[in-house]
Amino acid sequence: MRQIHVLVEGATETQVVLRTLQPELAPKGVWLTPVSVKTRRAVGQPHDRGGVSKWSRIEPEIQRLLRNSGVDLVTTMLDFYGLPTDTPGWRDMPTGDAYARVQHLESAISKSIDDPRFLPFIALHETEAWVLAAAHQLAYMVELPRLADSLESQVTDSGGAELVNDGPDTAPSKRIKRAYPGYQKVVDGPDAIDLLGLPALREACPHLDAWLRALEGEAR
Numbered sequence: 001m002r003q004i005h006v007l008v009e010g011a012t013e014t015q016v017v018l019r020t021l022q023p024e025l026a027p028k029g030v031w032l033t034p035v036s037v038k039t040r041r042a043v044g045q046p047h048d049r050g051g052v053s054k055w056s057r058i059e060p061e062i063q064r065l066l067r068n069s070g071v072d073l074v075t076t077m078l079d080f081y082g083l084p085t086d087t088p089g090w091r092d093m094p095t096g097d098a099y100a101r102v103q104h105l106e107s108a109i110s111k112s113i114d115d116p117r118f119l120p121f122i123a124l125h126e127t128e129a130w131v132l133a134a135a136h137q138l139a140y141m142v143e144l145p146r147l148a149d150s151l152e153s154q155v156t157d158s159g160g161a162e163l164v165n166d167g168p169d170t171a172p173s174k175r176i177k178r179a180y181p182g183y184q185k186v187v188d189g190p191d192a193i194d195l196l197g198l199p200a201l202r203e204a205c206p207h208l209d210a211w212l213r214a215l216e217g218e219a220r
Helices: 011-028 055-066 098-113 128-133 135-142 145-158 172-179 185-196 198-204 206-218
Strands: 002-008 030-036 073-079
Touching: 002 011, 002 055, 011 030, 011 073, 011 185, 011 198, 011 206, 030 206, 055 073, 055 098, 073 206, 098 206, 128 135, 128 145, 128 172, 128 185, 128 198, 135 145, 135 185, 145 172, 185 198, 198 206
Parallel strands: 002 030, 002 073
Antiparallel strands: none
C-alpha cells in the first residue's frame, strides 16, 4: 500500500478525500491521507485552519510533508479559483483553454518543488465543480428538483463541470450558493459528491480523472 499525503485547502476537501476518493483507491494500493494547508498561524489561532493565501506560505507545507520519509508521494488538492498570484507559472500562464492553463501551472509547480515524490494537482476551477457534476444528487438531497435543471444548464453552457469559470460572481461555489442559498459547503458538497460516486465523477471531470489515474499508476 503506497502512502500518499494530499495537501488540501480545508474541511470540504478533507471529507471528499476520506469519503469518496479513499474507499475507491485503497483496493488499488493507494492510501490517501488529507492534510490541511496551515497558512495562518497568528497568536491565539489554531494551527489547523485551512486556506490559501500566498504560495510562499504553501510551498513550505509541501516541503514539510516531503521530509517525511515514510510517505511515498505528496500531492495537492488546491483550487484554481483563488490560487495565489505568486504561484509558479502564474505570470506566464497561457490564455484560452482551461486545461492547458492548469497543466501549465502544475508543470511549473512540479519544476519549482523539484522532487520525484511530488505530484501537484490543481482542481478546475474549484472542488465545487464536482458538486455541479452531482447536481441531481444535490437536488435530491435538499428536495429541490428544479435545482438540478438550473445547475445542469450552467454546466452544459460552459462545456462541462470543470469548465465552469473562475469569475468572482460565476465560480462554481458562487453559482451553487445563488441557486440554493441554503447550501452548506462542508456538509452538502461532500454528501452530493459521495452520492454521485467516484466513477461518474471521473467521467464528468477529465482533469480529476487524469490525476487519479496518475496516483493509481504510482501504486503499480
